[in-house]
Every structure is written in structure tokens, then in C-alpha cells.
Amino acid sequence: MKLENMVRKVYPNLMPYVCQLADLPIEEMKQALGKEQVYKLSFNENPLGPSPKAVKAMQEALLQLNLYPSSTGDALLARIGDKEGVEAKNVILSNGADEMIILVAQTFLEPEDEVIIPEVSFVQYLASTHMMGAKPVFSPMKEDLGVDLDAIIERITPATKTVFLCNPNNPTGTVIPADELRAFLKRVPENVLVVIDEAYHEYADDPEYLSSVEFVKTYKNVFVIRTFSKIYSLAAARIGYGIGQEELIEAIHHVRPPFNVNSIAQAGALASLDDEQHVSESRRINQFGRKLLAELFDELGMKYLKSATNFVCVDTGRDSGYMFDQLAKHGVIVRNLAGYGMTTSLRVSIGQPEEMQAFAAAMREILEKEEK
Structure with missing residues (x-):
């Protein structure tokens, strides 16, 4: 019997979750990129870790x-x-x-x-x-x-x-x-x-x-x-x-x-739920990271949305696939929003200060190369 005669009628509309580079655990990202250091800013994870x-x-x-x-x-x-x-x-x-x-x-x-x-x-x-x-x-x-x-x-x-x-x-x-x-x-x-x-x-x-x-x-x-x-x-x-x-x-x-x-x-x-100190520190790290990203995007002349989350959506003014690939070469993984029709936008998760600095350095280097 053919599979199409066995599965439900909705089957053609359902797609299995296929992990792309941005979806991988950090160790698998390192293997895929051949890098010892990778900054994962694609999954909106709390960089502080659990309580x-x-x-x-x-x-x-x-x-x-x-x-x-x-x-x-x-x-x-x-x-x-x-x-x-x-x-x-x-x-x-x-x-x-x-x-x-x-x-x-x-x-x-x-x-x-x-x-x-x-x-x-x-x-x-x-x-x-x-x-x-x-x-x-x-x-x-x-x-x-x-x-x-x-x-x-x-x-x-x-x-x-x-x-x-x-x-x-x-x-x-x-x-x-x-x-x-x-x-x-x-x-x-x-x-x-x-x-x-x-x-x-x-x-x-x-x-x-x-x-x-x-x-x-x-x-x-x-x-x-x-x-x-x-x-x-x-x-x-x-x-x-x-x-x-x-x-x-x-x-x-x-x-x-x-x-x-x-x-x-x-x-x-x-x-x-009983560790308010952990929640407060998570918020502090997040607010600091959002501020760093806002300052960076202002410096680079990029439009971004005011965020109330642990990520920022930015319009780079450039093809989002190109920007994703360029950042990946620097070991920085973000989220490409082209699938939403936002073909020049990225979603950047808030990380620890050193992760934000790595992202900022990569962005500056990518844009400096464009100018040469």
C-alpha cells in the first residue's frame, strides 16, 4: 500500500522539523563551522543558565x-x-x-x-x-x-x-x-x-x-x-x-x-519560582544586552524594533541570508527572518556581554569589508 493512501489527509501540509545551522546545539554548530568558539544567538535562550x-x-x-x-x-x-x-x-x-x-x-x-x-x-x-x-x-x-x-x-x-x-x-x-x-x-x-x-x-x-x-x-x-x-x-x-x-x-x-x-x-x-534573585539577574543581563544592541544598530544606521523580550529584530538593509552567512563565518549564529518575508531582517538573541561584543565586532567587520 502506498504511503499517501495510509496517512491523514493533512499530511502534505505537515513538515518534519529539520534542523538548520541556527537550530543546532552549540557543539554541533562548532563541528559544522569547524570552529572552537561559537556564539549562539538564534534561540532566545537565557545565557545565565538555570537557577x-x-x-x-x-x-x-x-x-x-x-x-x-x-x-x-x-x-x-x-x-x-x-x-x-x-x-x-x-x-x-x-x-x-x-x-x-x-x-x-x-x-x-x-x-x-x-x-x-x-x-x-x-x-x-x-x-x-x-x-x-x-x-x-x-x-x-x-x-x-x-x-x-x-x-x-x-x-x-x-x-x-x-x-x-x-x-x-x-x-x-x-x-x-x-x-x-x-x-x-x-x-x-x-x-x-x-x-x-x-x-x-x-x-x-x-x-x-x-x-x-x-x-x-x-x-x-x-x-x-x-x-x-x-x-x-x-x-x-x-x-x-x-x-x-x-x-x-x-x-x-x-x-x-x-x-x-x-x-x-x-x-x-x-x-x-522560588529564586527571585536568578530572575532579577536574568533581567539585568538582558536589559544591558538590549542597550548594547540598540547602541550598535544606531551606530550602524540600522532600523530595529523596540523589544520587550530577550531578542531584538533588526533590519540590516542587506539580504538577510547574506548577513547570516557572513556572521556564521565569524562564529556568530543568529536567526534569518526571510521565511517571514522579512528578507533583510535578523533576530538577534541577547547573550552575555562577551557574546554581544562578538556580535558587534563581526557586524562592524562585515560592513567595513563592504566599504573597501
């Missing part, structure tokens, strides 16, 4: 690898609830934010449903929509690449089931102003689920930003996604969570695998 408290808790949890983890992670749910001002029953754990997006799609999407996604946003929203055979409806961005909520409202039809928003947005780093989001939610029909991905919430220091956890308490159709991968630096542990009203949480539990978050990740996440 020592988290590492200690995870090491202790290793001694019980023979035991199955808590299926629901009640201790962590309660801790998150206390921190966010919600009940434990309003929280659900997942294997990273990616799985939470998938779980939402598996819970709510049918093939005839439409899903509205901003044109420049996290690719997992599109992948999960395709996985369920639903129809993606792309919404244009504002001229400044902010999320255009009015454009989303205009695209809502009786077939619309879900709207995905990323706030702050990846890969632009921009925030949706609180007053705009508040007005938007009042206009969205109650039968349309608004999923708001707040992966970069802890970095968001823009005064216009407001977490949508506040809206969860008012709207039954608002669901917030968070992760421990970014400021808590547990990307390899794969742990995220969602916050919503009890009915939404209960619905997602119907499709959630019973042991989707391992005990090591749960222990690390729980300890991370």
Missing part, C-alpha cells in the same frame, strides 16, 4: 527516576496559582509551550474551523492548525510590525474557532498595548477562543504591556500560555503551562497525556 536552586532540586529528583511523576503536577499548579493570583484548577502543565499549543489545537479544532494567525508570529500556531486540518487565516501586521487587532476582528467569521496571539510577539519583540487588547477582547465573540502566548512575559518591561492572566478572570474564552524555557532557563527540561477558566482546563485534560511533564522538569520549575 542553582533548580539544578539542585532536579539532581535530587534524579534519585527517583524509577517512579512515575505526578500526572497533574499538583504542587507546581498550586505554586503557579499563588504567583498568578488564580486557583490551581485554573492551571495545566505541558511539555513546553509548544505542546500546550498542540493540546489546544487537539482539544478545540475541527477540519472546518478557521484559525486567525498574525502574519509575523510563532510558527507553531500554523503547524498545529495544519495538524488538525483546520484552515489558517493570516492577518496582516501594522506598518510598524505590531499586531493589528482591528485586522483580526475584520477576519472573524462564523467559521472562526481560535485566534492566536503572541504577546510580546516572536519574532518582532513588540507588545500589544494593554488598552488595545482590552478593547479587542470586548469585541471578540464569546465562542471564539483567544489564545495568548506569553512565553516572554517575565522579560516584558514595556509600560504598555499587561499580562492577559487578568483577562482570564473575566473572559471564559481567553487562554494564556507560559513557559519555563526563557527567563527560567529550563528549555531542555521542556515544561510550560496554561492558565484559563476551569471549563477550558478541564476540556484540555481530555486530550493531555497523563504523564506529559516529567518529575525532573517539575522539580526544576518549582525551585525556579
Whole structure:
């Protein structure tokens, strides 16, 4: 029997995750480039590393690898609830934010449903929509690449089931102003689920930003996604969570695998929430790195977007593929945004000062060679 007669009809729209250079672990990057030193600024990882408290808790949890983890992670749910001002029953754990997006799609999407996604946003929203055979409806961005909520409202039809928003947005780093989001939610029909991905919430220091956890308490159709991968630096542990009203949480539990978050990740996440010093230092390093990048891009005459995250989106004014390759020759790996139609733009993750200096030196050298 031919494979095309065995797989689901959505199969042609689904693509396996193929690691390019920017997606590789650092050691594999070094091998690919033949370099002893590589600066990975492509994955928005926290350069500080995990909290020592988290590492200690995870090491202790290793001694019980023979035991199955808590299926629901009640201790962590309660801790998150206390921190966010919600009940434990309003929280659900997942294997990273990616799985939470998938779980939402598996819970709510049918093939005839439409899903509205901003044109420049996290690719997992599109992948999960395709996985369920639903129809993606792309919404244009504002001229400044902010999320255009009015454009989303205009695209809502009786077939619309879900709207995905990323706030702050990846890969632009921009925030949706609180007053705009508040007005938007009042206009969205109650039968349309608004999923708001707040992966970069802890970095968001823009005064216009407001977490949508506040809206969860008012709207039954608002669901917030968070992760421990970014400021808590547990990307390899794969742990995220969602916050919503009890009915939404209960619905997602119907499709959630019973042991989707391992005990090591749960222990690390729980300890991370108790280490405010680590979070503060992560923010300090990030703010310093953003300042260095802003000064660099101003010096080079390059336009960049004001970021509320741990990365900066910059328009180099040159082919982004060319700039990516040139930086890679210097051992600096960033994210090429050509796949979003941003053919001259790069996304640069914030690293330690020495990583930012390496990036700056490489950029200056590339441009100096252009002038010769």
C-alpha cells in the first residue's frame, strides 16, 4: 500500500522539523563551522543558565527516576496559582509551550474551523492548525510590525474557532498595548477562543504591556500560555503551562497525556519560582544586552524594533541570508527572518556581554569589508 493512501489527509501540509545551522546545539554548530568558539544567538535562550536552586532540586529528583511523576503536577499548579493570583484548577502543565499549543489545537479544532494567525508570529500556531486540518487565516501586521487587532476582528467569521496571539510577539519583540487588547477582547465573540502566548512575559518591561492572566478572570474564552524555557532557563527540561477558566482546563485534560511533564522538569520549575534573585539577574543581563544592541544598530544606521523580550529584530538593509552567512563565518549564529518575508531582517538573541561584543565586532567587520 502506498504511503499517501495510509496517512491523514493533512499530511502534505505537515513538515518534519529539520534542523538548520541556527537550530543546532552549540557543539554541533562548532563541528559544522569547524570552529572552537561559537556564539549562539538564534534561540532566545537565557545565557545565565538555570537557577542553582533548580539544578539542585532536579539532581535530587534524579534519585527517583524509577517512579512515575505526578500526572497533574499538583504542587507546581498550586505554586503557579499563588504567583498568578488564580486557583490551581485554573492551571495545566505541558511539555513546553509548544505542546500546550498542540493540546489546544487537539482539544478545540475541527477540519472546518478557521484559525486567525498574525502574519509575523510563532510558527507553531500554523503547524498545529495544519495538524488538525483546520484552515489558517493570516492577518496582516501594522506598518510598524505590531499586531493589528482591528485586522483580526475584520477576519472573524462564523467559521472562526481560535485566534492566536503572541504577546510580546516572536519574532518582532513588540507588545500589544494593554488598552488595545482590552478593547479587542470586548469585541471578540464569546465562542471564539483567544489564545495568548506569553512565553516572554517575565522579560516584558514595556509600560504598555499587561499580562492577559487578568483577562482570564473575566473572559471564559481567553487562554494564556507560559513557559519555563526563557527567563527560567529550563528549555531542555521542556515544561510550560496554561492558565484559563476551569471549563477550558478541564476540556484540555481530555486530550493531555497523563504523564506529559516529567518529575525532573517539575522539580526544576518549582525551585525556579522560588529564586527571585536568578530572575532579577536574568533581567539585568538582558536589559544591558538590549542597550548594547540598540547602541550598535544606531551606530550602524540600522532600523530595529523596540523589544520587550530577550531578542531584538533588526533590519540590516542587506539580504538577510547574506548577513547570516557572513556572521556564521565569524562564529556568530543568529536567526534569518526571510521565511517571514522579512528578507533583510535578523533576530538577534541577547547573550552575555562577551557574546554581544562578538556580535558587534563581526557586524562592524562585515560592513567595513563592504566599504573597501
